[in-house]
Amino acid sequence: MSFTVIGRSTLAFTLCPSVTSFAAIVGKMEGEGPYGKCFDRVEQDAYFGQKTWEAAESSMFKEAVTTAIEKGKFRTGDISFLASGDLLNQCTATGYAARKLAIPYLGLYGACSTMAESLLVASLLISGGAKRGVAATSSHFCSSERQFRFPLEYGSQRPPTSQWTVTGSGAVVLEDKGKGPFITHATIGKVIDAGITDANNMGAAMAPAFCDTLTRHLTALKRKPSDYDLIVSGDLGHLGKKVASDLLKQEYHVNIDEVYTDCGCMIFDNTKQDVHSGGSGCGCSASMLAGYILPEMKKGKLTRVLFIATGALMSPTMSCQGESIPSVAHAIEFNVQSH
Amino acid sequence: MSFTVIGRSTLAFTLCPSVTSFAAIVGKMEGEGPYGKCFDRVEQDAYFGQKTWEAAESSMFKEAVTTAIEKGKFRTGDISFLASGDLLNQCTATGYAARKLAIPYLGLYGACSTMAESLLVASLLISGGAKRGVAATSSHFCSSERQFRFPLEYGSQRPPTSQWTVTGSGAVVLEDKGKGPFITHATIGKVIDAGITDANNMGAAMAPAFCDTLTRHLTALKRKPSDYDLIVSGDLGHLGKKVASDLLKQEYHVNIDEVYTDCGCMIFDNTKQDVHSGGSGCGCSASMLAGYILPEMKKGKLTRVLFIATGALMSPTMSCQGESIPSVAHAIEFNVQSH
Numbered sequence: 001m002s003f004t005v006i007g008r009s010t011l012a013f014t015l016c017p018s019v020t021s022f023a024a025i026v027g028k029m030e031g032e033g034p035y036g037k038c039f040d041r042v043e044q045d046a047y048f049g050q051k052t053w054e055a056a057e058s059s060m061f062k063e064a065v066t067t068a069i070e071k072g073k074f075r076t077g078d079i080s081f082l083a084s085g086d087l088l089n090q091c092t093a094t095g096y097a098a099r100k101l102a103i104p105y106l107g108l109y110g111a112c113s114t115m116a117e118s119l120l121v122a123s124l125l126i127s128g129g130a131k132r133g134v135a136a137t138s139s140h141f142c143s144s145e146r147q148f149r150f151p152l153e154y155g156s157q158r159p160p161t162s163q164w165t166v167t168g169s170g171a172v173v174l175e176d177k178g179k180g181p182f183i184t185h186a187t188i189g190k191v192i193d194a195g196i197t198d199a200n201n202m203g204a205a206m207a208p209a210f211c212d213t214l215t216r217h218l219t220a221l222k223r224k225p226s227d228y229d230l231i232v233s234g235d236l237g238h239l240g241k242k243v244a245s246d247l248l249k250q251e252y253h254v255n256i257d258e259v260y261t262d263c264g265c266m267i268f269d270n271t272k273q274d275v276h277s278g279g280s281g282c283g284c285s286a287s288m289l290a291g292y293i294l295p296e297m298k299k300g301k302l303t304r305v306l307f308i309a310t311g312a313l314m315s316p317t318m319s320c321q322g323e324s325i326p327s328v329a330h331a332i333e334f335n336v337q338s339h
Numbered sequence: 340m341s342f343t344v345i346g347r348s349t350l351a352f353t354l355c356p357s358v359t360s361f362a363a364i365v366g367k368m369e370g371e372g373p374y375g376k377c378f379d380r381v382e383q384d385a386y387f388g389q390k391t392w393e394a395a396e397s398s399m400f401k402e403a404v405t406t407a408i409e410k411g412k413f414r415t416g417d418i419s420f421l422a423s424g425d426l427l428n429q430c431t432a433t434g435y436a437a438r439k440l441a442i443p444y445l446g447l448y449g450a451c452s453t454m455a456e457s458l459l460v461a462s463l464l465i466s467g468g469a470k471r472g473v474a475a476t477s478s479h480f481c482s483s484e485r486q487f488r489f490p491l492e493y494g495s496q497r498p499p500t501s502q503w504t505v506t507g508s509g510a511v512v513l514e515d516k517g518k519g520p521f522i523t524h525a526t527i528g529k530v531i532d533a534g535i536t537d538a539n540n541m542g543a544a545m546a547p548a549f550c551d552t553l554t555r556h557l558t559a560l561k562r563k564p565s566d567y568d569l570i571v572s573g574d575l576g577h578l579g580k581k582v583a584s585d586l587l588k589q590e591y592h593v594n595i596d597e598v599y600t601d602c603g604c605m606i607f608d609n610t611k612q613d614v615h616s617g618g619s620g621c622g623c624s625a626s627m628l629a630g631y632i633l634p635e636m637k638k639g640k641l642t643r644v645l646f647i648a649t650g651a652l653m654s655p656t657m658s659c660q661g662e663s664i665p666s667v668a669h670a671i672e673f674n675v676q677s678h
Binding site: 001004005011015052054090091096098099103105107108109110111117124125127128129131147187188189190193313314316317321323326 | 424466
């Protein structure tokens with residue numbers, strides 16, 4: 001037994017995986033945001049030196065993983081596994097990077113929730129008996145826009161509810177021993193569909209999944225919001241964050257406002273950057289986690305953090321068929337102490 | 340510790356997950372193949388009563404999962420998690436089914452290797468402390484053809500090296516206790532790229548990944564091929580199976596021919612069915628596993644089976660960009676006894 005299951009799907013780890021090192025690589029616009037100085041590297045070239053946006057994303061992802069490994073003073077040969085995914089069809093950003101890394105690879109798909117899912121799967125491996133592994137994800141504005149919406153060249157208008165896919169990648173090295181921060185608990189999310197059909201309003205579509213996972217996590221562990229220094233959602237954006245906050249009060253009688261923020265609201269300054277409802281993409285929560293949250297925990301400025309990455313599981317095909325947007329959110333609880 | 344890591348990424352489970360029940364739902368053509376009578380249901384309607392092929396696949400997947408749960412005499416509320424994936428962009432066949440099932444959900448992407456990956460992730464959860472979960476995948480000929488190749492209405496010619504995507508879904512219920520068969524070991528695959536660029540020759544592209552994972556698994560556990568009743572690859576097809584067999588002899592000095600078969604070679608009768616190099620798709624290995632291999636183990640006709648599902652991780656976008664095809668293979672060792 002490497003964990004205890006509490007409630008239906010909340011895991012309390014017996015051996016808590018320790019975060020050894022981490023890295024975040026982002027694009028120019030993310031570098032110009034309020035957390036620009038936090039990231040390991042800000043690349044000015046949207047192509048990351050490659051010929052296509054898909055290759056650019058893959059290159060950025062590979063750099064995040066290798067930087068995290070190097071910061072831990074390891075070589076890729078020291079890593080037992082890579083648990084990762086991205087937004088591209090067939091998860092090619094990570095799959096193509098993985099062939100160059102030659103690390104045993106588990107491909108994951110949870111849309112923008114993938115950073116929490118990758119940490120969860122990596123934690124199962126570390127708590128179960130593996131020594132060292134990497135959890136990582138990426139997204140790229142240009143590869144996402146043309147895949148999910150329209151070619152950039154069309155210059156499409158974006159509605160105010162839309163979010164801006166973050167060009168960024170975050171990677172975290174986990175080990176079976178270390179000084180932390182530790183992953184102490186996790187909750188596997190259920191797929192929730194509130195009936196939203198507007199693919200330009202993903203914050204509203206994902207908020208109910210966030211609320212479900214958060215409240216199940218709190219109930220299972222008998223915690224209240226004030227037990228955390230920070231509860232951070234993946235990327236609900238400004239509108240989705242408001243929906244989540246209201247929904248929690250009205251439906252669940254839980255108020256998290258004192259400790260609540262959202263990676264999609266943090267990464268850009270929407271008074272200066274034209275991103276409408278904020279950032280999104282699985283690189284958003286990944287780069288905020290590896291660039292800001294985990295460093296703050298290492299410095300002792302944050303003690304206990306609940307990281308809940310949220311994902312909208314629709315595809316353009318399903319949206320064209322008139323389907324609504326199912327969403328999922330997985331929770332990862334970090335603590336500077338292992339218990 | 341719920342497992343021991345041997346070599347770089349071979350897991351020997353301490354508590355071996357037990358296979359409680361399983362189900363396979365397939366399409367008409369699979370029902371007309373040599374194993375047609377093995378499947379729980381053969382659906383004559385390619386639309387599975389739905390309006391689109393994507394919805395058809397999702398419906399088939401949902402039926403496989405619920406049938407496996409019902410055969411185990413459980414309700415969906417008794418299941419702690421669903422670990423699954425499919426070939427559709429953004430894994431919508433499984434994601435959309437998961438919202439109706441309301442089971443905590445981990446989405447996976449390993450192309451046609453996903454059935455082994457789902458069993459691997461499910462085993463991490465069961466061996467670690469979860470009570471009961473489901474591993475499942477699906478694929479559908481019609482949804483895959485139009486996504487990966489051409490709309491069916493074009494009536495495109497297919498080269499002899501191409502494989503026929505299986506319309507099928509397989510689901511397996513795993514528990515922390517039971518009478519078996521048990522999952523005793525697993526090896527996480529590395530991404531291997533042999534430089535094949537022809538997306539109509541995926542057997543050749545995937546064979547090197549199969550050989551790498553197989554030989555790493557055998558070496559780690561000090562096993563020889565004759566230790567198994569059956570070594571079965573996911574879906575290399577007729578050409579890929581020959582490539583794998585030859586490559587093992589020439590490069591690794593291992594001969595597995597006495598115990599080796601391939602789900603892609605089994606599911607169709609290529610003397611009567613026009614499928615060129617055989618079956619493919621993650622529903623291929625899933626339905627052969629749940630429809631034939633696990634039932635044979637339950638009957639005591641097979642004792643120790645090494646199931647290695649193989650996946651080609653390319654996307655149409657990456658192929659159009661001239662990229663070669665990275666592949667991955669994960670190994671799952673089944674045994675009627677737990678040790």
